[in-house]
Amino acid sequence: MTTERTEPGVDGRGTVAAVRPRTAGRYEPLGLGEVRIGGGFWADRQRLNRDAIIPHCDEWLERAGWVENFRAAVAGTLPAARKGRLFTDSDVYKYVEALVWETGREPAPSSDQRIRELTALFRATLEPDGYLNTFYGRDGQPERYSDLAWGHELYCYGHLIQAAVARARTTGPDDDLVALGVAVADHVCATFADGANPGLCGHPEIETALVELYRVTGERRYLEQARVFVDRRGHDTLGDTMYGGASYYQDRRPIRELDAFEGHAVRALYLAAGAVDVAVETGDDALLDAVRRQYDRTLARRTFLHGGMGSHHHGETYGADFELPSDRAYAETCAAVASVMLAWRLLLVTGEERYADVIERALYNVVATCPADDGRGFHYVNTLHRRAPSLVPDADNPSLFRTGGMRSPWFTTSCCPTNVARLLASLGGYLATADDDGVQLHQYAAGTVSAALPGGAAVRLTVTTRYPDDGVVAVTVDAADRPVELSLRVPGWASGATLAARGGAPDPVEPGRVTVTVVAGDEVVLTLPVAPRVTVADPRIDAVRGCVAVERGPVLYCAESVDQPDVDLDLVAVAPGVTPVEAGGVVELAGLVAPAPDEAGSWPYDGAEPRPEPRAVTLRLTPYHSWGNRGVSTMRVWLPADPA
Amino acid sequence: MTTERTEPGVDGRGTVAAVRPRTAGRYEPLGLGEVRIGGGFWADRQRLNRDAIIPHCDEWLERAGWVENFRAAVAGTLPAARKGRLFTDSDVYKYVEALVWETGREPAPSSDQRIRELTALFRATLEPDGYLNTFYGRDGQPERYSDLAWGHELYCYGHLIQAAVARARTTGPDDDLVALGVAVADHVCATFADGANPGLCGHPEIETALVELYRVTGERRYLEQARVFVDRRGHDTLGDTMYGGASYYQDRRPIRELDAFEGHAVRALYLAAGAVDVAVETGDDALLDAVRRQYDRTLARRTFLHGGMGSHHHGETYGADFELPSDRAYAETCAAVASVMLAWRLLLVTGEERYADVIERALYNVVATCPADDGRGFHYVNTLHRRAPSLVPDADNPSLFRTGGMRSPWFTTSCCPTNVARLLASLGGYLATADDDGVQLHQYAAGTVSAALPGGAAVRLTVTTRYPDDGVVAVTVDAADRPVELSLRVPGWASGATLAARGGAPDPVEPGRVTVTVVAGDEVVLTLPVAPRVTVADPRIDAVRGCVAVERGPVLYCAESVDQPDVDLDLVAVAPGVTPVEAGGVVELAGLVAPAPDEAGSWPYDGAEPRPEPRAVTLRLTPYHSWGNRGVSTMRVWLPADPA
Numbered sequence A, B: 001m002t003t004e005r006t007e008p009g010v011d012g013r014g015t016v017a018a019v020r021p022r023t024a025g026r027y028e029p030l031g032l033g034e035v036r037i038g039g040g041f042w043a044d045r046q047r048l049n050r051d052a053i054i055p056h057c058d059e060w061l062e063r064a065g066w067v068e069n070f071r072a073a074v075a076g077t078l079p080a081a082r083k084g085r086l087f088t089d090s091d092v093y094k095y096v097e098a099l100v101w102e103t104g105r106e107p108a109p110s111s112d113q114r115i116r117e118l119t120a121l122f123r124a125t126l127e128p129d130g131y132l133n134t135f136y137g138r139d140g141q142p143e144r145y146s147d148l149a150w151g152h153e154l155y156c157y158g159h160l161i162q163a164a165v166a167r168a169r170t171t172g173p174d175d176d177l178v179a180l181g182v183a184v185a186d187h188v189c190a191t192f193a194d195g196a197n198p199g200l201c202g203h204p205e206i207e208t209a210l211v212e213l214y215r216v217t218g219e220r221r222y223l224e225q226a227r228v229f230v231d232r233r234g235h236d237t238l239g240d241t242m243y244g245g246a247s248y249y250q251d252r253r254p255i256r257e258l259d260a261f262e263g264h265a266v267r268a269l270y271l272a273a274g275a276v277d278v279a280v281e282t283g284d285d286a287l288l289d290a291v292r293r294q295y296d297r298t299l300a301r302r303t304f305l306h307g308g309m310g311s312h313h314h315g316e317t318y319g320a321d322f323e324l325p326s327d328r329a330y331a332e333t334c335a336a337v338a339s340v341m342l343a344w345r346l347l348l349v350t351g352e353e354r355y356a357d358v359i360e361r362a363l364y365n366v367v368a369t370c371p372a373d374d375g376r377g378f379h380y381v382n383t384l385h386r387r388a389p390s391l392v393p394d395a396d397n398p399s400l401f402r403t404g405g406m407r408s409p410w411f412t413t414s415c416c417p418t419n420v421a422r423l424l425a426s427l428g429g430y431l432a433t434a435d436d437d438g439v440q441l442h443q444y445a446a447g448t449v450s451a452a453l454p455g456g457a458a459v460r461l462t463v464t465t466r467y468p469d470d471g472v473v474a475v476t477v478d479a480a481d482r483p484v485e486l487s488l489r490v491p492g493w494a495s496g497a498t499l500a501a502r503g504g505a506p507d508p509v510e511p512g513r514v515t516v517t518v519v520a521g522d523e524v525v526l527t528l529p530v531a532p533r534v535t536v537a538d539p540r541i542d543a544v545r546g547c548v549a550v551e552r553g554p555v556l557y558c559a560e561s562v563d564q565p566d567v568d569l570d571l572v573a574v575a576p577g578v579t580p581v582e583a584g585g586v587v588e589l590a591g592l593v594a595p596a597p598d599e600a601g602s603w604p605y606d607g608a609e610p611r612p613e614p615r616a617v618t619l620r621l622t623p624y625h626s627w628g629n630r631g632v633s634t635m636r637v638w639l640p641a642d643p644a
Helices: A041-063 A070-074 A089-107 A109-127 A154-172 A176-192 A206-217 A220-232 A265-282 A285-301 A333-348 A353-367 A415-425 B041-063 B068-075 B090-104 B109-125 B153-170 B176-192 B206-217 B218-230 B264-280 B285-301 B333-350 B351-366 B415-425
Strands: A037-038 A432-436 A437-439 A447-453 A459-464 A472-480 A484-490 A498-501 A513-517 A523-527 A532-535 A548-553 A555-560 A573-574 A581-583 A585-595 A616-624 B035-039 B434-437 B438-441 B447-451 B458-465 B472-480 B485-488 B496-502 B512-518 B521-525 B531-533 B547-552 B555-560 B572-573 B581-583 B587-595 B615-623
Touching: A037 A041, A041 A089, A041 A415, A041 A616, A070 A089, A070 A109, A089 A109, A089 A154, A089 A415, A089 A616, A109 A176, A154 A176, A154 A206, A176 A220, A206 A220, A206 A265, A285 A333, A285 B555, A333 A353, A333 A415, A353 A415, A353 A459, A353 A484, A353 A555, A432 A447, A437 A447, A437 A459, A472 A484, A472 B472, A484 A523, A498 A513, A513 A523, B035 B041, B035 B109, B041 B090, B041 B415, B068 B090, B068 B109, B090 B109, B090 B153, B090 B415, B153 B176, B153 B206, B176 B206, B176 B434, B206 B218, B206 B264, B218 B264, B264 B285, B285 B333, B285 B572, B333 B351, B333 B415, B351 B415, B351 B485, B351 B555, B434 B447, B438 B458, B447 B496, B458 B485, B472 B485, B485 B521, B496 B547, B512 B521, B521 B531, B547 B587, B572 B615
Parallel strands: A437 A484, B438 B485
Antiparallel strands: A037 A447, A432 A437, A447 A459, A459 A472, A472 A523, A484 A513, A498 A523, A532 A548, A548 A555, A555 A616, A573 A585, A581 A585, A585 A616, B035 B447, B434 B438, B447 B458, B458 B472, B472 B521, B485 B512, B496 B521, B531 B547, B547 B555, B555 B615, B572 B587, B581 B587, B587 B615
16 A cells, blocks of 8 residues: 555545545644544544535535526526625535545545535536636626636636545546546736736635645646736735725735735635745745744734634724734634644644644634534534623524624625534544654544555554543554654643553653654553643733633633623623633632622723722633524633732 | 804804804704814914824825826726725815814915815716716726625715715805705715615715715705615615625614624724714604613723724724723724714713713824824824734825834725814814803813804803813803803813812812803812823723723823833833833833743743743833834733732
8 A cells, every 4th residue: 555645646445535635744634534534523523524514515515506506607697697695606616525534534425416406507608718717708697807816716616626626635636526626726827927917816725725736736837826816916016905904815915925814804714824835835935934934923912722823803804913802703613624734734834733732722612612512504604702791693694794793604604604614523643643754743633544555555553532521632652663753732722642652651742742662552541731731921911911712622611691691791890810620521710700880881991999899709710612502692712810 | 252053054253154054962062163273282283283194184185186086087088097995985085174273263264275176176076967076987997886785885975965065064054066966966865865766875984974075055855865774774785795794884783783893993983973963953862761771881992091992903894892902992083083073972962071081082092193293194003002013004004004103104904094184174073062051161272262152142251271281271251241151071081170160169079060150250170180190091901900990181191112112012011100200291100010921932831930030111102192203112001910
């Protein structure tokens, strides 16, 4: 069993064929056929995705008429019959990508049939020269490429191409969807090459898609076109938007020259992912360093505790350094998905486990937060503080419901549900990597890793763990052709972790990476301290000055009103130095609650009145990812520390 | 010398004729001819308004083509020649209102000529049935009233009518502009009466304008139509907006049923002002109480320290209770103008001086902040914390520049400059009131008050003061037909104030109102303690937890980077309990500044590293209203108190 590194190919293992994603980075990613999640936190969510989220997306894409737009294109009833905003094609493509990964993970004939049916519909909509969009170009529609800044045509292509890449990596390159992706990519290269149309899309996404298509096809024109788009950006050619100037589109200055991400968060992160792809595949270290520098600064200054990004509702943009308001955290789900994409690319190329820390944080605290327990509602925005009781969305009219605090079944711009669906279905691909010497585990879930090392050896591991409920991660080497290096990530928060190898005593290990040489039959046990802990913020993050948060392992906790019916979360405080207590799976914190002040008509900046004596309460905390599943509530992550 | 109370009329005093605004409230407002500001803070700004702001607005209204739109309407070259957004007519009207008040305050033949010229242009644009708008109704334009939710037609009428009311109060009712206002109001009544078009305008403004026109004409149909618009609102008939649902327009629930203002702040406040006008003139105490209750709660929970309102950039809306982020304070200048309008109406009807406190706060800290020192730039947004260095606006392309931190010469939506111009020109009208027994001074400026009391007596006062630089306010009774009651406001912040009457010793007076009986020749001296003081916020305002602000009398202070070149305002703190020091007109505060941490790539929520020792610094504070006049800077109002 070998995996082709330099040419596209399919491994023939079992029913899931996988083109391993090749990169020129330090670590080699593994295909979906090589990493299986067998149980626990993420297995539950993959099951939810298969049984609820994906069917729900299909139902709503039909109900909203966004699939029907393609049928109408074929029937010739556009533009009259067109439904939804101009970029809805992209969500159909993202849904197909999710379905492709899911059938790759766990074959299902009916899903495969749906993929083929939708692919045929896209194929029938494709124009002879490779143009494909239901919103443009027909009589009565805007002209093709007449509004590149806002038109999202290349963005839609990008998502179609990503679906094609997923298909190539799970079914193999000889497939109608892959052929469609190639046709569209060829059209893009013909249309937007240097010397042809000099435009660029207001919403990045095509860049990473083209590099990924290059990886599965070996066609360098796609890589070159992605490079062109990256370098073409940042010269203020897209004009103003209602959300301000060119920074919204990352068109103010070239990505090579920026200090931190700015503008629309999802756009910035997709662009950065594409830029890393270009840098890695072309050996452009200056570009790679520029993106790393920006991301590192963005993580240090423009990222919320849950790993979400985007401080402004207006324009869905990054804010200034340290502008991280809990109650106005936008932290769009898609930005967290995009941050996972970017951190993954940087992990592969640099081997620095802190990027895996970023992935873990965003996965447990934003991606896992997005879907409702029943998989039929989604957070678009991931606030850290819900002040007013959340609003119940209107399932028949979910149009603009992003900020009501409860999960909505769908959105007018419904990017998040399909983004989470495609990430959950492909999640196995983000857990482990390989290099010539061995295997690296970056995220922990019960399951198996069967990796063909780039150097030729084969390794098979079984991971046994109840992580993150429990901190013990046991890795058994089921098979290994030769002694190999097994690397385990020790998360940044895991002070006091230990590693016991081959029945030995546990040795302390520092956050970062711990590597042991193993042979078949070995067992290695990593123990991570997941007891709840108190977190404080850099004092420059004004929004949470004087507050504490509670984390437990990788999981952020919050206080939700449904768990403390007698406590007004506006009036709560915790004693300085108090530590959270866990018993029977419940995390509690000793707190104080002040009586409600008599304030009718009072000016809130006097501070003169004596404060009434607070009473002691026990705050029951709940994982942030689970909040908002038990009816209308208020919620806060950051709890004021009592100044007295 | 008498002033007609129940019928419109003109007093013949001097060159300025004034129809005193009649209300059915507790206090009678005075006309511009009765209150003269002679020197000091507001005289300086009235001079700036006359010499710079008003000419600047005229120049830009021409440059932007918004006056030209009316010429194009007359020439028949619309819609091709139309410039600007759909509501630009309103700014031409607001400019005319400013010019009208200004010529009423201080006659100027050239200004009067400009008023007549523009009035003739409006008159020539007026359609035979009283319809007037340059954006609608012609071939190739949207139909009249085809989009009431967003169309702003009634909003534009409202501002035209306000200009007409100003003209009636300064020149008298026999005037072309007044006649135009009447023609438009008659059209509105004919078109939107109950039983006719049941619509309402997405942007309130017509309501207060119609009541004001009723006050100068005595025509009850205008009052009735205003009542109809107020009661028609709040039944979710305007539909959704991109800023969310009906609350944006105050159309979610009737104003009688709300607890606090919600949605677009300027809309909410204009509506509330109109509702108070309707309530006062129709004796609708339930409506009055509803608005008061909402405003009081809004002041207690949804108002920034500077008196500004509007927590969200997205939609320019109120946020939830206590959601008052310094760095994202929207606090649109127009919302402060509207808050002054509303507080003034509530002061008149209730006599509660705390509404005059609200006016004072908004005037010194938002209205005065808006214009640049040279009167040729304006803040649209009034942030309390500028983190990144402010951006220099592009004078040739000011289109979307609201949030760059520096003042812009104009805006695509340029409501704020003309709003400040009309308020500054009419400011004398907000300083004092009268009732049967005497005169009440609510705001302090050097000048004179010559009031004909409703009960018949005449009083003439001279106010001598350098307020707010100095806290001594001396009031001399120059003339009084009989002994009258002189009331002086003691601001809510003025603990320790004293009053000395007729040469007596100073007696302590409490915040609120102090009243003395005076006769001609008396002098009364109020001394307000304007030493700088430290202010803290209600602990529920999370955004400023653990911070202090400095105020001096009614003036809010801030730390601006240009005054402390060696201090990073992100890293500054003040010692707990420290008091500001004033010497030679300079306000300083002992502070600490921490060394810049080494943070490349660091996660900002660890809090584990030892904090390096801060060094002591002296922070020089500057009045908030003057910030941003000395080049690119950062700025913060709330200063962290050092927790150590």
